[in-house]
Amino acid sequence: MLKAKNKLGLVFFPAFDWQISPTHPERQERLLYTMDQLNEEGVFDIDGIKLFNPTIATEQDIQRVHFCYPDVKTRVPQSHLISAGGSIRAAEGVLKGEVQKSFAIVRPPGHHAYRVVYGDRGFCIVNIEAIMVENIRKRFGNKKIAIIDTDCHHGDGTQDIFWNDKDTLFISFHQDGRTIYPGSGFVEEFGGPGGFGYNINIPLPPNTGEEGFLYVLDNLVLPILEEYKPDLIINSAGQDNHYTDPITNMNFTAQGYAKLNERLNPDIAVLEGGYSIEGALPYVNLGIILAMAGIDYSKVKEPDYSFEKLKQSDDITEYIKVLCEKIYSKWKRREKTAYKLFNRKDSVIRNKNIYYDTDGIMENQREKIKVCSECSGLIVIESSSNIGQDLLAITIPRDGCNKCIDEGYNLYKKTNNNYSKVYLQDKINDQFFDK
């Protein structure tokens, strides 16, 4: 019998009774062929691979991360609570020591969900990794966590949520935002005053292949992780960089995804996007599972795989080399740069237009982060959208100082009529208030 070198937990929840619409990429069929491939390969029989059912994320789990308008019950359907719960279950397996690693193959995805939630954007309503990360911190202590987002689209929601948090290093590699949804994820987006340098974007040119992705991993991501020394590494494992994906333009492969996971060696992986449901997902998921479990994956190849066809051009290779050097030196200079940028400021204000493509909602946001010498700083968001009245959302960070705590509570207390909803997220005491 086949035996896993690393005990691996799998949450496999294809949600065969849920879809956005019958012809939407997020439809019932999405993980059907993956399930067939995994069953046919006998993956669930492998000694050392354990299957867990998802739990269901609670309102509190969601509120640790999001401000749902008007509230969690109205905004978050059962399906999303389950995919968030599936991620939590996967993490729990690792942190309780039931398994050494785990992989949540769940849907719907989450990495396009911002802090404030009016609806569905990029097929996501709540951010399943962020919810998992905060659940881990609540139950297993304030860990230093690195999220490596290998989805083809920029993980803009995860970036938004951890923008000002240096205990969560967020690295996203994705197809250059000038050529694809959601149009963000540039090198310059480098984090807020409390977490500057801990939000790293690596925008890659279309047609980047195995060589390019692994180059970025080996020459940029792994060295940064080496220096950051996270307690946990999470792979936000979108699979739409695959050469057969219908909504992207990259040339990544099942072998590439497997190698990436072998070298990155994440503690937890969570499926994000990936819509080549027949040509990619069955092989990519199998490759990732085998790589994580420490089982030989050398024979996992797409039926139409061709090394020659997928070879990346020299231009791309050179471009990526230069890009990596640029980002690495930016990372090295992060503290100096932060001092220059924020030294004399009281606060940093960002205005954001957030479009919910799936639900057709437009949101305007003004985010104000206090520059505080004692903590990472109070965050206050004012937001309006075309589906509701204005809201005010206040976050007291996990490391919040007494001044910021008082300021947050006072602001919550004295704010009234101007907003249809006011929220206070107190991350120190794990409390949430709204009115």
Next chain:
Amino acid sequence: MIIGLDTGGTHVDAVLIENGKIIDKTKKPTDKSNLFESIWKTLEELLKNKNLDCIEKINLSTTIPTNAIVEGKGSKVAMFIEGGPGIDPANFICGDHVFFLDGYIDHRGREIKPLNEDLVRKKAEYISSKDIKSFAVVTKFSIRNPSHELQVKDVLTKLGFSPVTMGHTLSGKLSFPRRIYTAYLNSAIFSSFNEFAHAVRKTLKQKGLNVPIHILKADGGTMSLNEASKYPVQTIFSGPAASVMGCLASFNLQKDALLLDIGGTTTDISFLADGVPLFIPDGIAISDYPTLVRSIINISIGLGGDSAIKINERGNIIIGPERQGPPMALDGPTPTPSDAMIVLEKLNFGSKEKASYAMSLIADKIGVTIEKAAEKIYDKFGEIIKEKTNEILHKINSHPVYTIQELLYGKRIKPENIVVIGGPAKAVAPILEKKFNIPCKIPQNHEITNAIGAALTRRTLEVTLLADTERKILSVPEMGIYKKVDSSYNLDSAKRDAIKLLHQQLKNLDADSYLNEVEIIEENSFNMVRGFFTSGKNIRLRAQIKPGLIYRIGDDKDA
């Protein structure tokens, strides 16, 4: 009249049943060196002075295939395995000669790379020189498209090999490794089973008994001796299933229940869900080979009347898991639960004095009276069963689910009755009732429940129907169907076809009295979308005749 015969490890049990009444029963020791002889002797005694013309059929369970596998006495088998992309198939090598083919069928059943027939021929010719007759061939996703397996079989048959087991004929379930093991085992035990079948047919004919012969399967059903001769692997581990069906035959059990068979060395645990035996999800494992053979859940724990009792360094009572011999009441070497139950006057055999001495050994170590020691052991016996049962139930109830509906509202098994059989059944019933806090029943004739089950159980059948209307292909692997359908084919057509196929099969098997028992157990139809348009439907359906009985023994008792 129906004959039911169950071959166990220690005894062969047989009953003769007519219209729900037990006419006669026989129990004979099993002679492992000559199983056929043991079966035959038991039958002869059972049929002494009976009118053979009144016998309608014989249902028997045999351990011949199981033993052949467990003892590694199967025939030599050569295998062709076609893996394609995925886990290296070298991990699943079994058999004496294995050849890998480089064709490939993908998850939709599309041929990606054709079979290399020349290679098959060349390797087969090599095997011809090796004095091996049996082959098995398994290709990945063969249940979606069996063409490569069929092609290989064709070549091998022309070259004179037999049997050639094809993976897709054994089960409609996905699992390439299990398909490999199951096909291998089927070919390995083919000739020993067929020798047995031949002997049974011949002897019954000589005796003038010209009646249908059915063989028990691990799923609690039967199959005809002729079918079993083709697929002997389906008859492994039928013994526990016979006992479970015997429990069903004794009571009207419509709800969830716990079934216990308590023996000398082990206790076997099974469950009913709404009155139907619960299956192992994929198939039973035998000698480290996980298979696709459908089987009732039957989990053995090392706890029985003769289990050895020890006191550990912390003064706790440890029962089992090993047996060192008979109870001390029968001059055995160590104290046993049976000794405790003899002291408590719940069992009555052997020497009560010696049982009492056994208990005194325990009592001295833990500083209580002999009586108290016996009570503690008795209580512990019930406690262990309860703990193990709950562990197993927890596992069963956390089986993987794939829909939101199932995750939120799926069925959880919660036994409302216990049925207990085996030697100490009566003695143990009160403590089980106390521990589980649900009624505990003991069948009348509980010493031959297995033979009763064998006699009264009926045919089971299962088919898997897959239709891919984009490829315009329909396949029912278990029946060897692989044909065109048109694009209007839908879930309703699939249901109709599955039911029709099972009906036909039942008629062919002269089992048409169960036509109404056909049920659909799984149905799914996925819209396949390519680009922005629906390009077809992917329909998956399973239908079955579930395990059941011709009728129950005696009157309906309250459930």
